[in-house]
Amino acid sequence: MRVLRSMALAGISLLAISAPAFGQTADNSEDEGFNDDTIIVQARRRDESVQDVPLVVNAVTSEQLGKLNIRDVREITSVVPGLSLVSNSNGIGSSSSMRGVNHDVNVSGNNGTIQYYVNNSPASSNLALQAIFDISMISVERGPQGTLRGRSTPSGAINIDWRKPNMSEPGASISLTGGSGHTRNVQFGVGVPIIKDMLAIRVAGLVDENQGNRVFSVNNTTLPKVKTEAIRASAAFEPTDWFKAGVTYQGMRFKALQYDQVESMSQVVSGFALPAAQQSITANIAPFGVPSLGTSPAGNYGTITLADRKAVMFTPRYVETNFQFWQWNAEVNFAGQRLIYVGSDTQTQFHPTTNSDPGAIWPTLVLQQDTRTSSSDRTHEIRLQNDERVAGIFDYVIGYFNQKGGSTTELTSQTVLEGYAPIFAGSGNLQLFKVANIVNATPIYLAPGTGKESSFFGNITAHIGEATEISGGLRRINFKNNALGLYISCTPATFAAGSCTVTPNTNNNYDINKTVYSASIRHKFTDDIMVYAATGSSARPPVRAIGNFSIAYSPLELIHTTFGAETSKSYEVGFKTAWMDRKVRFNATYYHQDFQNYPYRAAGAGVYYVNINSSNQANRSRFNFISAVPVKVDGVEAELALNPMDGLSIGTTLNWSKSVIDKSAKIACTDVNKDGIPDTAVPTLAQMQAAYGTEHLAQCGAQGSATFLPEWSGTVQAEYNAKLTDGLDGYVRGLFAWKGSTRGDEFNAYDDVGTYGLLNLYAGLRAPDGSWEVGGYVKNVGNVTRLASGDGSPLDSSTTLLRVSPGNPLPFGSQTYSSYYRGVSVTPPREFGVSMRFALGAR
Numbered sequence: 001m002r003v004l005r006s007m008a009l010a011g012i013s014l015l016a017i018s019a020p021a022f023g024q025t026a027d028n029s030e031d032e033g034f035n036d037d038t039i040i041v042q043a044r045r046r047d048e049s050v051q052d053v054p055l056v057v058n059a060v061t062s063e064q065l066g067k068l069n070i071r072d073v074r075e076i077t078s079v080v081p082g083l084s085l086v087s088n089s090n091g092i093g094s095s096s097s098m099r100g101v102n103h104d105v106n107v108s109g110n111n112g113t114i115q116y117y118v119n120n121s122p123a124s125s126n127l128a129l130q131a132i133f134d135i136s137m138i139s140v141e142r143g144p145q146g147t148l149r150g151r152s153t154p155s156g157a158i159n160i161d162w163r164k165p166n167m168s169e170p171g172a173s174i175s176l177t178g179g180s181g182h183t184r185n186v187q188f189g190v191g192v193p194i195i196k197d198m199l200a201i202r203v204a205g206l207v208d209e210n211q212g213n214r215v216f217s218v219n220n221t222t223l224p225k226v227k228t229e230a231i232r233a234s235a236a237f238e239p240t241d242w243f244k245a246g247v248t249y250q251g252m253r254f255k256a257l258q259y260d261q262v263e264s265m266s267q268v269v270s271g272f273a274l275p276a277a278q279q280s281i282t283a284n285i286a287p288f289g290v291p292s293l294g295t296s297p298a299g300n301y302g303t304i305t306l307a308d309r310k311a312v313m314f315t316p317r318y319v320e321t322n323f324q325f326w327q328w329n330a331e332v333n334f335a336g337q338r339l340i341y342v343g344s345d346t347q348t349q350f351h352p353t354t355n356s357d358p359g360a361i362w363p364t365l366v367l368q369q370d371t372r373t374s375s376s377d378r379t380h381e382i383r384l385q386n387d388e389r390v391a392g393i394f395d396y397v398i399g400y401f402n403q404k405g406g407s408t409t410e411l412t413s414q415t416v417l418e419g420y421a422p423i424f425a426g427s428g429n430l431q432l433f434k435v436a437n438i439v440n441a442t443p444i445y446l447a448p449g450t451g452k453e454s455s456f457f458g459n460i461t462a463h464i465g466e467a468t469e470i471s472g473g474l475r476r477i478n479f480k481n482n483a484l485g486l487y488i489s490c491t492p493a494t495f496a497a498g499s500c501t502v503t504p505n506t507n508n509n510y511d512i513n514k515t516v517y518s519a520s521i522r523h524k525f526t527d528d529i530m531v532y533a534a535t536g537s538s539a540r541p542p543v544r545a546i547g548n549f550s551i552a553y554s555p556l557e558l559i560h561t562t563f564g565a566e567t568s569k570s571y572e573v574g575f576k577t578a579w580m581d582r583k584v585r586f587n588a589t590y591y592h593q594d595f596q597n598y599p600y601r602a603a604g605a606g607v608y609y610v611n612i613n614s615s616n617q618a619n620r621s622r623f624n625f626i627s628a629v630p631v632k633v634d635g636v637e638a639e640l641a642l643n644p645m646d647g648l649s650i651g652t653t654l655n656w657s658k659s660v661i662d663k664s665a666k667i668a669c670t671d672v673n674k675d676g677i678p679d680t681a682v683p684t685l686a687q688m689q690a691a692y693g694t695e696h697l698a699q700c701g702a703q704g705s706a707t708f709l710p711e712w713s714g715t716v717q718a719e720y721n722a723k724l725t726d727g728l729d730g731y732v733r734g735l736f737a738w739k740g741s742t743r744g745d746e747f748n749a750y751d752d753v754g755t756y757g758l759l760n761l762y763a764g765l766r767a768p769d770g771s772w773e774v775g776g777y778v779k780n781v782g783n784v785t786r787l788a789s790g791d792g793s794p795l796d797s798s799t800t801l802l803r804v805s806p807g808n809p810l811p812f813g814s815q816t817y818s819s820y821y822r823g824v825s826v827t828p829p830r831e832f833g834v835s836m837r838f839a840l841g842a843r
């Protein structure tokens with residue numbers, strides 16, 4: 001069965017190479033270049049210039065999103081070295097990485113190393129990483145978060161702010177993009193003040209279509225397709241100077257038909273061939289050593305390379321997700337103080353139908369895993385903070401946060417049962433003749449569960465003179481989870497009737513308290529030179545990985561599926577400077593972070609282990625086991641921005657991040673030769689049973705990185721604007737993003753990647769006042785194809801063998817068949833297209 005996580009569903013700068021966003025900056029000049037004083041963020045719950053915040057805070061405005069033709073949040077990684085945002089192919093959330101550690105929703109659910117926020121409300125990665133539209137700003141805050149904003153996270157936060165209604169002026173905008181890969185993107189926004197300076201509304205919408213990963217199957221002519229449709233409406237009410245309130249609703253529907261890309265194993269293993277038992281017309285069936293008659297089910301569909309961007313699946317993966325998101329807020333100002341409340345409610349319906357045979361081993365069978373998940377999540381935050389500095393020295397924020405969510409999942413997993421009938425050969429020898437391949441559908445039910453998080457927090461900042469400030473904060477958190485567990489061969493109806501039995505050790509109930517802290521000191525030698533130091537901690541609740549659907553766990557299976565809360569401590573020092581009348585800006589930060597109980601997840605298709613299936617039969621399977629490991633991370637983030645002349649902006653960023661798992665850690669592994677080093681060869685079931693005894697897997701000494709990303713990465717950006725006539729400006733832009741060599745998984749010899757770079761180019765015309773723009777773009781100009789991830793062994797499928805002789809239909813063995821292909825993913829292909837934007841009135 002394929003991996004399934006318990007479905008809770010739940011500083012590198014984005015360089016300012018263009019004009020600031022309307023309504024977000026000091027003015028609307030088109031020539032601000034890299035002057036970040038014009039970009040205002042609320043990293044510390046009050047308006048501050050990016051250059052004044054003693055943290056690595058990176059922001060990109062709506063104008064910049066448009067200029068780089070960024071149509072979903074994942075694309076910001078092209079301008080943010082060291083950040084990885086990847087939607088999982090199964091449609092369940094994302095795998096995200098920042099500052100050297102990974103957040104995979106299949107392991108951590110909504111308790112990620114990175115927390116997403118929409119208009120200051122915590123949001124699941126599912127919602128945040130869909131196509132974006134009518135955006136005011138996206139900001140990235142690096143390092144531990146939690147004493148000021150929402151939830152505790154060790155690596156940082158990504159904040160997505162939607163445009164708010166304009167209270168005084170009507171306005172409208174529309175943008176259109178058409179490109180290769182069947183790319184069609186239409187966005188609009190219309191805002192109207194109903195009662196000037198008192199009541200206003202804004203409506204925005206999106207239709208986005210493309211071919212997703214643009215992988216096509218050699219065994220199916222259906223084209224890949226991804227479509228997102230969304231509508232958003234918001235209202236703002238400010239009847240007096242001391243009170244204001246607002247409400248926002250967004251409905252979004254996401255549909256996708258996609259194929260999983262593969263590569264021929266012969267491309268990475270010279271002379272690769274399937275096991276002899278699978279090539280032969282006869283195969284020995286363990287444990288009886290009785291030959292069977294029949295042919296190998298696996299098909300060879302020709303040589304496939306990375307550049308081919310091909311799959312062999314006979315049916316595509318289908319994913320449909322529907323979101324209903326509500327948010328409401330209110331603010332009261334009194335006696336120089338502000339009382340602020342923000343609440344949200346998210347309802348998600350999630351339905352993927354996943355092809356369980358991506359290696360096309362069974363060409364005549366349709367094998368799918370059908371999943372239906374319903375989840376809900378509600379948050380409340382109330383905080384009190386000063387508007388006027390207390391005693392001329394102090395700023396403070398105190399508050400309370402509460403989150404409650406739950407989900408239920410119905411899953412049907414299809415597997416293969418092979419039926420054999422005994423016959424006697426002419427010499428009287430017993431043989432088994434295959435008479436049928438049977439698709440067996442097993443219902444699996446993840447019963448309703450509820451997770452709660454509540455916390456009290458506070459932060460105070462002391463301003464010592466005009467140049468120095470000291471800040472510190474605390475948050476006391478209660479994590480509580482009540483999960484009823486996983487039930488195999490169970491449906492909601494049989495569960496309600498009380499006839500289901502819970503799979504042992506799948507309930508993951510806890511009730512724990514943790515305290516996190518933050519502290520920083522900042523000193524400004526001049527208005528243009530600042531140094532700072534900061535420290536902070538974080539905590540995440542216990543982990544329980546679900547997806548190993550064995551009906552009997554061994555002790556090591558328990559150790560590598562369930563463990564306690566993660567904690568971390570971080571330290572960083574940095575400086576932010578501007579020179580030559582702010583025509584040059586140079587910022588740099590060094591950080592160090594220590595993790596305890598970090599949930600390290602096995603890469604690729606996972607670790608081989610002995611699985612006991614629902615027929616109580618042992619077979620060889622793979623699962624992405626998790627291991628609690630200590631991790632140390634060191635990194636440097638730096639940026640240099642130049643405005644050497646009017647109209648010309650140049651910027652470069654550099655990221656180095658190295659994460660190392662402590663050698664004292666033990667990780668789940670395949671180790672049939674018992675040398676303590678993970679095996680690279682694919683074991684047989686008999687080999688594992690002989691080596692492990694009563695255990696189902698092995699564990700080995702850890703080594704290498706906690707994430708599978710390059711240590712070095714960077715970007716170079718440039719833009720030149722020229723006045724062509726009194727009413728017409730022209731521009732050219734370039735973005736070059738590079739990644740250093742990647743070792744990948746230490747135990748996978750076939751996922752290493754050399755250094756490479758991707759170049760994007762843009763050119764066009766626009767009105768000097770920004771009211772319209774027409775341009776063309778080419779992304780990945782050189783059509784560079786590089787491996788992003790790759791399995792270390794071929795795709796495979798396990799079966800249960802049935803003796804179908806009269807009176808003896810019970811299972812008697814198992815067999816695992818391998819594919820000629822391995823699963824891979826690669827860099828996006830070249831895309832070219834045109835875009836147009838038009839705006840009237842307030843943007």
